[in-house]
Amino acid sequence: MKALIILIVTIFTSFAFAKKPFNLCSFPGFCSPAQEAIFNKFQACNKFDSRVLVSDFVVSGSCYHVGRGNDSYNEQFGVSYFDLRDGDLRFGGRYAFFTGENPFKDMTVAEAQESFAGKLEQKSHTVTQYDPAYGYLIYPNEEADREIEYWFKTCDDRLLLLAHWGYQHRLVCEMTKNNQ
Numbered sequence: 637m638k639a640l641i642i643l644i645v646t647i648f649t650s651f652a653f654a655k656k657p658f659n660l661c662s663f664p665g666f667c668s669p670a671q672e673a674i675f676n677k678f679q680a681c682n683k684f685d686s687r688v689l690v691s692d693f694v695v696s697g698s699c700y701h702v703g704r705g706n707d708s709y710n711e712q713f714g715v716s717y718f719d720l721r722d723g724d725l726r727f728g729g730r731y732a733f734f735t736g737e738n739p740f741k742d743m744t745v746a747e748a749q750e751s752f753a754g755k756l757e758q759k760s761h762t763v764t765q766y767d768p769a770y771g772y773l774i775y776p777n778e779e780a781d782r783e784i785e786y787w788f789k790t791c792d793d794r795l796l797l798l799a800h801w802g803y804q805h806r807l808v809c810e811m812t813k814n815n816q
Contacts, residue, residue: 657770657787657798660702660806668708671700674810678798681791682769686725688790689718694748695795695811696740699731703805706733714809715740716795717748717756724762727773727786728752729797731807743814763788 660675661667667675696715702708716729728748732739743751755761763771763786771788784801797809
């Protein structure tokens with residue numbers, strides 16, 4: 637009986653702190669057509685397979701931001717790399733603004749490992765799979781407007797990423813495997 641209670645409490649607390657992905661395009665006209673198309677793919681995808689992400693490759697692709705200084709119609713770019721550290725799935729990522737083309741498309745695994753080494757060593761960069769449909773990561777901060785939340789989904793060899801930080805910045809990305 638005691639073991640059953642511990643199991644129930646463990647399961648409850650692991651789900652209690654996971655936030656469901658937010659509705660990025662909840663207001664008419666809030667999202668650009670490209671942003672809405674990626675968000676719709678994110679909504680339709682109901683899978684997060686961390687095994688896909690730790691297969692020694694880098695993903696990069698289009699990102700659309702909503703926030704101060706970012707027009708949701710401007711294509712930006714992001715890169716993501718995942719690695720197992722101490723049995724945890726760790727995330728490293730970066731974004732490029734106003735570059736015109738994807739500056740990360742040729743990033744190799746070795747370059748990603750070097751570039752994100754510091755992030756991958758931090759426990760705060762651990763992705764947790766609270767639900768089979770998505771992975772979740774939060775970078776806590778004492779200031780609420782500095783906290784960053786990510787939701788990850790993997791469908792059709794793509795990484796779909798939804799994020800927000802602060803009170804005004806929202807992001808959605810569709811990334812595919814880099815040519816290595």
